[in-house]
Amino acid sequence: MSEKLFQEKIDSEKKIEPKDWMPEKYRQHLIRQISQHAHSEIIGMQPEGQWINRAPSLRAKMILLAKVQDEAGHGLYLYSACETLGISRKELINQLHEERAKYSSIFNYPTLNWADMGAIGWLVDGAAIVNQVSLQRTSYGPYSRGMIKICKEESFHQRQGYEIMAEMANGTKEQKAMAQDALNRFWWPSIMMFGPHDADSPRTGNAMKWKIKRQTNDELRQSFIDKTVPQAQVIGLTIPDPDLKWNEQRGHYDFGEIDWKEFWNVVNGNGPCNKERLDHHKRAHNEGRWVREAAKVYAEKNKLN
Amino acid sequence: MTYKSDIWEVFIQSKNGLAHKHVGNVHASDKKMALDNARDLYTRRNEGSCIWVVKTSHIVSSESEDSESFFDPANDKVYRHPTFYKMPDGAKHI
Ligand SMILES: [Fe+2]
Ligand SMILES: [Fe+2]
Numbered sequence: 350m351s352e353k354l355f356q357e358k359i360d361s362e363k364k365i366e367p368k369d370w371m372p373e374k375y376r377q378h379l380i381r382q383i384s385q386h387a388h389s390e391i392i393g394m395q396p397e398g399q400w401i402n403r404a405p406s407l408r409a410k411m412i413l414l415a416k417v418q419d420e421a422g423h424g425l426y427l428y429s430a431c432e433t434l435g436i437s438r439k440e441l442i443n444q445l446h447e448e449r450a451k452y453s454s455i456f457n458y459p460t461l462n463w464a465d466m467g468a469i470g471w472l473v474d475g476a477a478i479v480n481q482v483s484l485q486r487t488s489y490g491p492y493s494r495g496m497i498k499i500c501k502e503e504s505f506h507q508r509q510g511y512e513i514m515a516e517m518a519n520g521t522k523e524q525k526a527m528a529q530d531a532l533n534r535f536w537w538p539s540i541m542m543f544g545p546h547d548a549d550s551p552r553t554g555n556a557m558k559w560k561i562k563r564q565t566n567d568e569l570r571q572s573f574i575d576k577t578v579p580q581a582q583v584i585g586l587t588i589p590d591p592d593l594k595w596n597e598q599r600g601h602y603d604f605g606e607i608d609w610k611e612f613w614n615v616v617n618g619n620g621p622c623n624k625e626r627l628d629h630h631k632r633a634h635n636e637g638r639w640v641r642e643a644a645k646v647y648a649e650k651n652k653l654n
Numbered sequence: 655m656t657y658k659s660d661i662w663e664v665f666i667q668s669k670n671g672l673a674h675k676h677v678g679n680v681h682a683s684d685k686k687m688a689l690d691n692a693r694d695l696y697t698r699r700n701e702g703s704c705i706w707v708v709k710t711s712h713i714v715s716s717e718s719e720d721s722e723s724f725f726d727p728a729n730d731k732v733y734r735h736p737t738f739y740k741m742p743d744g745a746k747h748i
Pocket of ligand 2: 420474477503506
């Protein structure tokens with residue numbers, strides 16, 4: 350099969366399956382994107398996981414635990430999808446540990462107090478949902494099916510976060526200040542989650558042509574902002590952007606310039622928690638080694654009997 | 655020793671009476687672990703009443719590249735479909 354036939358298949362909205370012919374660059378793009386997505390789900394368990402033991406009520410604790418478990422599941426669905434492209438789970442983990450693969454920079458920010466659990470669910474999962482809803486239509490079959498399953502599970506994540514924010518925003522003066530502070534800290538990193546502006550994003554062209562991505566970074570970011578601003582208004586919190594205002598003509602919110610220096614600084618490993626997140630992952634992985642080995646030996650032994 | 659787990663494909667029957675449907679896969683070193691992992695990963699919201707796990711290496715698949723010739727025997731047999739037949743006017747329940 351040629352690249353021309355492949356493109357025709359893409360253009361007619363057919364899905365590409367693991368055994369189908371695909372250009373090597375398509376495969377590489379998918380491996381990079383899906384593994385980065387998978388690593389983000391797994392590393393993303395850390396900032397919230399740290400608050401499971403400190404949740405303010407049993408209800409809050411059960412909800413947070415269920416959410417973090419879901420994120421583990423999302424990581425596994427995505428590793429599975431990625432493995433269909435001919436790369437092993439082991440190699441994917443190696444790439445993460447050797448910093449050859451990235452994960453979303455948002456998880457390199459610390460979670461300082463309970464309001465951050467609200468901000469993460471509302472904003473970070475909210476942004477992830479906008480991206481993942483769009484990716485349900487991605488051209489690679491296993492990735493698309495993974496996204497559909499993930500989207501079904503995500504809706505409670507954002508709602509539980511928004512519920513925390515709403516409760517705190519309507520609570521004592523101190524609680525409201527905490528909610529506003531969490532929004533202040535997480536707003537800009539959340540809208541950075543969509544990546545650089547389209548003009549500064551060299552890989553977008555191919556990704557759109559091959560329908561790996563269905564909407565550009567800027568389109569997705571705008572859609573998230575348009576959805577989220579009214580939600581902030583409903584609970585009486587203020588988005589920390591003086592340039593934010595409704596643009597009647599465009600039918601969208603205008604917003605201020607993003608601090609790309611900070612974005613690249615965190616992407617390149619210098620965020621507040623980059624080292625902590627990766628060290629924790631390596632430690633957990635190494636501490637689990639004996640379990641993996643014992644399970645294998647046990648399985649071998651049972652085969653002999 | 656280097657550790658390498660097997661991959662198992664997971665099929666779930668969502669409700670009694672329905673067919674099992676492929677949902678994804680899990681890594682596991684034996685069948686019990688495969689079933690437990692599949693339960694934890696794919697049925698956190700009561701998505702299933704029964705789970706099958708099958709080692710990926712045991713699945714035989716047709717090749718998408720020769721799907722045209724592979725399925726070709728069915729192409730010229732339109733008489734296998736009910737719409738092929740002319741029914742007399744007025745005939746009912748058929
Ligand atoms: Fe997720
Ligand atoms: Fe989530």
